[in-house]
Amino acid sequence: MQSTLPGSEVRDNGIISSGIKVENFEIVTYQGLIRQANELGYSEAGNLLQETLNEELAASELLNSLATKSATTK
Template sequence: MEPSMKKQENAKGVVKATASAAKGLRELFEVGLNDIYYAEKVMTKSLPKMVENASSPELVTALKNHLAETEEHVSRLEKIFKSTGIKTVAKKSNAMEGLIKESEVTMKETELGNVRDAGIIAAGQKVEHYEIATYGTLHAFAKTLGEDKAAQLLAMNLDEKKKTDAALTGIAMASINAQAAAPNPKW
């Protein structure tokens, strides 16, 4: 073991790795795939609730379109698992669980209409940003590992996530945010 590694392991505040900790990039890639697979599967259950709580026709359409895309993302991830020989596992994502809970709290703490729509967009964008970061990282890992098919499929998901984020921004800026800022906003 390198002297610097020994020093780091003994340093105050250094987290001790578990026995099952990833020891290489391939294992870290697998952990990331399990995480995003869980996240996408959970979103297929959460998006319909957002649709039911959205008032803006444009937002409802965007969320329904995103649900269809999310189902395609799950399918692409399953292709990645198959092409890489990694077992298909949806490992609970603490980050996604937190974002989902936050979106539910936002819906409970806002009145139906423009204010709730603005909150749904904000919650949705937080999820998209998490997924963009995850897909970007996994794409880089796949390229480094020579997993070209996986890299291609991950790039497709990443591109669609970025487009969804931009669409949500467009909907918010076109009308919802301004209407939500008005005194006594109503839909």
């Protein structure tokens, strides 16, 4: 991405794709942590982790909508 022009479509798509990749990793991680917290009886921690997971899901939805918008405006 360093060789692309700032603000170019290629760079923007690369940044969006990287963000989606990170969000997906975070979502899977939080899902595992929630499952472990609940299995160990740490329901309060599980609830807090669920709140964070909801934020990650919202961020993922936003990035996916940006990717879709970018793909349809070509």
